[in-house]
Amino acid sequence: MSLVVFVLLPGVHLLDLAGPAQVFSTAADFGQPYRIAYVAEHEQVLSAQGLPLIARTRWPQLNGDDLIVVPGWRTRTLGGGPALSDAGSAWLREHHAAGGTVASVCAGAEALGRAGLLDGRRCTTHHDHQDELAARHPHALLVRDVLFTTDDRVVTSAGIASGIDLALHLLAVRHGPALAAQVARDMVVYARRNGHEPQDSAMLRHRSHLDDAVHRVQDLIDARFTEPLPLAHLAAGAGVSERTLTRLFHRATGGLTPLRYQQTLRVEHAEHLIDHGATVESAARQVGFEDARMLRRLRSRTPHTTVREPSGHGPRTDG
Structure with a gap:
C-alpha cells in the first residue's frame, strides 16, 4: 500500500x-x-x-x-x-x-x-x-x-x-x-497532457466542450498528429459519418475542422522544437510537414505570429 x-x-x-x-x-x-x-x-x-x-x-x-x-x-x-x-x-x-x-x-x-x-x-x-x-x-x-x-x-x-x-x-x-x-476518463479529463505541453495550448483552448465523439477524435489526433489522418479514418474512430464529424467538430471547437486542429498542434509543436534549437526546416519535418513552406504559410495566417529562429538569429514576424 x-x-x-x-x-x-x-x-x-x-x-x-x-x-x-x-x-x-x-x-x-x-x-x-x-x-x-x-x-x-x-x-x-x-x-x-x-x-x-x-x-x-x-x-x-x-x-x-x-x-x-x-x-x-x-x-x-x-x-x-x-x-x-x-x-x-x-x-x-x-x-x-x-x-x-x-x-x-x-x-x-x-x-x-x-x-x-x-x-x-x-x-x-x-x-x-x-x-x-x-x-x-x-x-x-x-x-x-x-x-x-x-x-x-x-x-x-x-x-x-x-x-x-x-x-x-x-x-x-x-x-x-x-x-x-x-482514471482520466472517469474524471472527465479527456486529454492527459504531456509535461512539455505549453501552459496555454490548443488542447486547452479546444477541450472545453462535452462532445464525446469529438473528444475521441481529438485523442486520436493528439496521439498521431505527425501522421496523415484521413477524415474517413477519424470518422470511423468516432463511429459517425464524415459529414457528421465535420459538423460536430466545427461546433465543439468554435469553428475548426479536424485538419485545422491537427495543423494547429503541428505548429505549436514546431514552435517548441525551434525554441529548443531546431531549424524551421527540421522542425517542420519532425511534426509531419513535407517541408517548411506549409509551416511558414500557416504561421502567416495567424496575426502576430512570431517566428523564433535558433540561437544566433533574432526573432522576426511573419504576415
Missing part, C-alpha cells in the same frame, strides 16, 4: 490539492494500492477559498514507494508566503534521500526549493511565479511554460489544473498509460 501525503500550508488552493487527490483516490477505486493522508504544522488550515481543512500534525514515516505532494497556496510573492518549518523541510529531504518521490503544484515549488531539492534539477511553477522562483533559487534549472517537469524523483507542475496532469503522469509511470487513461 502506497501512501500519498499532501502537505498543507496556509492559504492552500483547493484545486491544487483536490485535483491530484482525486486522481489517486480514483486509482484506489480501480483497485490500486493508494492511501491518502494530509499533514500540516497546525491541525486546521484555512484554504485560499475559505474552506477550513483538518490535517494530522505529525510527519508520517514513509518508504520509497510513498509520495509527498506540496500543493500551492495563494501568495503575491513566494518570499512573502508561508513556509515549512525546518523540521518539515528536513522531512522532505529525508524522504527523497531514501528513494522517495517529492512533488509540488504551483507555489509548492518554493517549499521544495527551500528544502534544497531544486538545486541542479529541472523544475517549473505557475507562470506568475517563474521569475521569482528562478531568482530565489539560482541553482535550480527553471523550465518555463511547461505543465510539469520530472528530474531525479523531484516533480514540479505549473499550477492549478496542471496538478492533475502531474498526478496522471505519475500513475502512467507507475502502472502504465492504460490506468492513467482510465
